[in-house]
Amino acid sequence: MDHSGMDMTGMDHMGGMGSMSTETGVPGLVDVQMVYWAFVGGAIAFAAASNVLYKMVYWQRVLGESSPTPAKPKSFIFTVFATVTAISREVVYASLPPLSLKGALFRTPALGPILLVSANLLLLLVLCFYKLDPRDQWQRESIGYRTGFMTICQLPLLFLLSGRRNIVGFLTGFGYERLNRLHRWAARCLLLTATIHMGYWFANWAPYDYITVKVTTDPITRHGVTAWSVLVWIVISSMTPIRGWNYEFFVAQHLLSFVAFVAVVYLHTPAKAHIWIWIPVGLFVFDRLVRFLSMLYNSLAIFHPRNRTRGVWACKASFTPLSHSTTRITIHHPPLNWKAGQHVFITCPSVVPLQSHPFTIVSLPSDGKMEFLVQSKKGGTRRFYNHAEKHHTTLPVSSTDMGAYQGKGVAIEGPYGRIRPLRQFDSVVFLAGSTGATFTVPLMRDIISSWSRSQRPHKPFGGVQPVTRYIRFVWVVKSQAQLSWFSEQLSAIASHLESSKSSVESWITEIEVEMSVYLTCDETFTAVQSTSHPYNTPRPPRGQMEETQLGLSLTEKAKPQEKKITPSISSIPSALSDRSQPRGTCGPGGTCCCTTTVDDENAVSAGACTCTCGPSQPSPPPQIISPSTVRSPLHAAPNPTVAPLHSSIVVRTGRPNLRILIHKTLEQALGEAAVVACGPRGLVDDVRRAVVGLSDERAVHKGTGAQGIYLHTEAFGS
Numbered sequence: 001m002d003h004s005g006m007d008m009t010g011m012d013h014m015g016g017m018g019s020m021s022t023e024t025g026v027p028g029l030v031d032v033q034m035v036y037w038a039f040v041g042g043a044i045a046f047a048a049a050s051n052v053l054y055k056m057v058y059w060q061r062v063l064g065e066s067s068p069t070p071a072k073p074k075s076f077i078f079t080v081f082a083t084v085t086a087i088s089r090e091v092v093y094a095s096l097p098p099l100s101l102k103g104a105l106f107r108t109p110a111l112g113p114i115l116l117v118s119a120n121l122l123l124l125l126v127l128c129f130y131k132l133d134p135r136d137q138w139q140r141e142s143i144g145y146r147t148g149f150m151t152i153c154q155l156p157l158l159f160l161l162s163g164r165r166n167i168v169g170f171l172t173g174f175g176y177e178r179l180n181r182l183h184r185w186a187a188r189c190l191l192l193t194a195t196i197h198m199g200y201w202f203a204n205w206a207p208y209d210y211i212t213v214k215v216t217t218d219p220i221t222r223h224g225v226t227a228w229s230v231l232v233w234i235v236i237s238s239m240t241p242i243r244g245w246n247y248e249f250f251v252a253q254h255l256l257s258f259v260a261f262v263a264v265v266y267l268h269t270p271a272k273a274h275i276w277i278w279i280p281v282g283l284f285v286f287d288r289l290v291r292f293l294s295m296l297y298n299s300l301a302i303f304h305p306r307n308r309t310r311g312v313w314a315c316k317a318s319f320t321p322l323s324h325s326t327t328r329i330t331i332h333h334p335p336l337n338w339k340a341g342q343h344v345f346i347t348c349p350s351v352v353p354l355q356s357h358p359f360t361i362v363s364l365p366s367d368g369k370m371e372f373l374v375q376s377k378k379g380g381t382r383r384f385y386n387h388a389e390k391h392h393t394t395l396p397v398s399s400t401d402m403g404a405y406q407g408k409g410v411a412i413e414g415p416y417g418r419i420r421p422l423r424q425f426d427s428v429v430f431l432a433g434s435t436g437a438t439f440t441v442p443l444m445r446d447i448i449s450s451w452s453r454s455q456r457p458h459k460p461f462g463g464v465q466p467v468t469r470y471i472r473f474v475w476v477v478k479s480q481a482q483l484s485w486f487s488e489q490l491s492a493i494a495s496h497l498e499s500s501k502s503s504v505e506s507w508i509t510e511i512e513v514e515m516s517v518y519l520t521c522d523e524t525f526t527a528v529q530s531t532s533h534p535y536n537t538p539r540p541p542r543g544q545m546e547e548t549q550l551g552l553s554l555t556e557k558a559k560p561q562e563k564k565i566t567p568s569i570s571s572i573p574s575a576l577s578d579r580s581q582p583r584g585t586c587g588p589g590g591t592c593c594c595t596t597t598v599d600d601e602n603a604v605s606a607g608a609c610t611c612t613c614g615p616s617q618p619s620p621p622p623q624i625i626s627p628s629t630v631r632s633p634l635h636a637a638p639n640p641t642v643a644p645l646h647s648s649i650v651v652r653t654g655r656p657n658l659r660i661l662i663h664k665t666l667e668q669a670l671g672e673a674a675v676v677a678c679g680p681r682g683l684v685d686d687v688r689r690a691v692v693g694l695s696d697e698r699a700v701h702k703g704t705g706a707q708g709i710y711l712h713t714e715a716f717g718s
Contacts, residue, residue, distance in 0.1 A: 026131040029145060033153040033276075039123055040157060043116075047172035053081060054173065058424045061467050070467040071426035071671025072707060079701075082672070086701040086708050091115075093692045093711055095685060107685055109181075117185040124150060124193055140204040147197035152269060152276045154190045159280035161186055163287035164416055165294075175418040184238055191235050194228050223268035230261045248355055248379055258284075291413055295347075299411040304335040313409030315370075317348065319388035323481035324375065326435075327385045329359070331370040336412065340364060340446035341439055344414030346372070351387050351408055352380040360438040361415065362486075364445055370412075373438050373485055419443075419676075419712050423450050423466035426671035426707070429662055430473045431687055433679025434482070437475050439714055440678055441486050444473055448493055451511065452500075471513045472665050474656055476679070478521040478593075487645055490515060494646035516650040521593035596654040658683075659690040666694060672707050678714040688713060 027035070057078065061070045073082045092112030099106045108114075128147045132139050160168050161183035164176045201221075205211045214221040234257045236242070243250045266277050299314055301307045307314040314335050320328040329346070338344070343360045357380050363371040376385035422428050422443060430440040450466040473490075477483065497513055645651070666673055677687040691711045698706040 026142075029149040032127045032130065032146065033149055036123065036127055036150065036153060040120075044168060044171060047174075051171065051173035054420060057081075058421055061424045062421075062465055069426070069670045070465075071424065082708050083701040086695065089709070089711070090692055090695050090700075093688050093695075095688055095692075097689070098682075098685065107681055110688060113181060113185070116182065117189070120186070121189050121192070124154075124189055128193060128196065137203075137207075140200045144197055144200040144204060147193050147200065148269075149273065151190060151193040151197055152265065152273055154186065154193070155265075155276050156279045156283065158183060158186050158190060159283040163283060164413075165287045165290045169418065173418055173420070176416060187231075187235055187238065191228075191231050194231055198224065198228055220268055223264045227261060227264040227268055230257055230264065233257060234261060246379065295411050295413040298334075298336050298413070307333065307335055311409070313411075315410050315412055316407030317346075317410045318407045319351075319384060319391065321385060321388040321392050322373070323484060324479065325385055326482075326485065327374045327376060327381070327388045328485075329372040329374060329384065331407075331410065331412075333368060334370040334412065336415070337365055338370070338415040339417075340442040341419050342415035342417040344370075344412050344416070347411040347413075348384075348408055349411075352383050355380045356411075356413065357381065358416075360417075362438045362442055364442055364449065366449065373435060375435050420674075420710060422674055422676070423447050423468050424672075425468055425674040425710065427470040427665050427669040427673040428468055428472070429665050429673070429675045430471070431476075431656075431658065431661075431675070431677040431679070431683070432474070433476045433683040434478065435485075436678030436680075436683075436714070436716070437486055438678075440473070440475075440676055441489055443676060444471060445489065445493065447471060448496070448513070467671070469510050469512065469670070470665065470668065472661065473513070473515040474518065474661060475516070476518045476520060476656065476683070478519070480519060483517065483645065490649055491644065491646040494648045498646075498648070514650075515648065516652065516656070517645075518598070518656050519594070519651065519653050520655060594653045594655075597657050598652055598654045599657045599660060658686050659694065662687075662690050663694055666698065666706070666709065669707055672710060674710040674712070676712045679716065681715045684713045684715040687711070 060078070064070055073079045092110065092115075094111040096108045099108070128150050129143065132143050132146065134143060160166070161179045162176075166176045166179060168174070169176050169179055201224075202211050205214055215225055216222075234254065237250065237253060237257070262277060262281065266274065269277070297303050301312060301314040304314045315331045318330045320330070322328055338361055341360075343358050345356045345358050347356045357374075359372040359374055361370055362373055363369055374381050374384055376382045423446075428444075428447065430444050432440040447466060447468050448471075451468075475486075493513070494515065497511070662675055675687060675691055677684050688711065691709055695709050698704060700706045700708055
């Protein structure tokens, strides 16, 4: 059949673009499109209903009557919901171990997204071939039309999943960054059906040697091949290696490719199919317009009388260089509000023009400032760091100087990011690797500040009472210099809790917070250090240290009804497993890296984690120091760039055993617990597998009494 000879503007004789076959029972082209969107709409509605139920659970916990176990389901309905949720989480969170091939490590995503993408792909293939025989050469034309119409009807979904101001995210509670992963897979599904569409038309023309003629003489065919080529480029250029290679280039070419793709698809398709093009164009324009207006409102001083003295910009940023090529960006008194764990896009025309970068906010609104820690890689982040190094000597050193300091004008878009409120969980575990602490520290601070706010005479939101009673915070860093990023905030948390306990506030006696830092690579590990270096000193038993420095008896601490703030007061970082000797390997630049996994946090180390890297010589065996006099260099802060850490913050060398850490928290939990992890992909994958394994092992909500586990992860470069 001559494709170019068809009337593409009016196909009413085909049942309103209906079936290309005279066989009975074969659905029309529009019919299969409606079936597809019925399934997509049903999936979105299901996720939205689940989100509403989660919100009901939250308000039931924080507004409910006083109970020793508010995070534990009590009614039959909530118990059933918790059981179904626990079972589904084990499936959704599950992932395969990493695969090693010729030295390269391949990690698989979680099973949840895989199932969702597979269901979408299966639905598309079924609808593309339903009631049609792909082996029948006389039905190739019908399949070509069917797959073409199935391809174009996917465009709205592609754009629903891509926008930052996202209606799907609003309904389902997922952040745009999570939906964006589904957006990329939806584009790959679109490419697959487009390839099948083109392939069947080529197969229909091939017996007559007609492919070259159609491509060179028929505008519709030429536009179709062009659209397919642009789509191939969009999919390939959206893969992680290219996005990571140059993000600015990726964004620019992605927008241009999108415009070109939509234009040629419009020329390729009949008029009655253009509705599937105008819908995504409308979604795109809406998203961009709302984002632009929001950025103008956040950034221009004309909308904020208090900030008009700053000139045109409502937000002025200062840049401070930190260790490990990290830049601290500070915006004092920003004219917008945000929640812990959210991020914004920052544009600084005077330093990095025509670029916008997403950064996690490490401060809380109550701090009176918006602060970011930006690790420089290349491009815009490197320019930020270079600017900070060049101008940091001119930064204000007091609040008086701050008034005269103008800073650099910045435009802010956001905030973005969604996570279930953590104050509804009985116990929360925070696990961070390197700059992942920019996500976990503000979340922990938010819970602790909610404890204080809930004690006010007039409680916010009519009496919201946080139910969290235990927090376990773990931060894994390579060097002690990185601790300067959050040493003040972590020490302030510990001091606040300690002073609250000493003031005999009733609410604080129910709270327990434990904070640990693990050092994996540091120059202090090298054997050139002297024998008296505290890193080379074994840590005394945890109970003995607590009894010596806090004066608390172990019997009192063991009483379940009289919980106190008893964070581990240990200062020797080498708390390694008594089942394995400390192991060290030389990292880049001759730095010693401790590869030992800490299984037993209370064990006394049998040795130190040392390496003979570079010109260093082996050191004598470590000395044993009295528990009452041991102090970590991090607590004493001999390095002027590292602020002193509070004595309750445990510092260890090596890597934490994530499964054991999480298991200990779950064992003492009196209700649903949350595990929040942010860091490298390997850390996040290990946490996910540990949570799934523990949930299955403990038979969560399956008659054992074990409570649910909520998991939220953020991985670098995902």
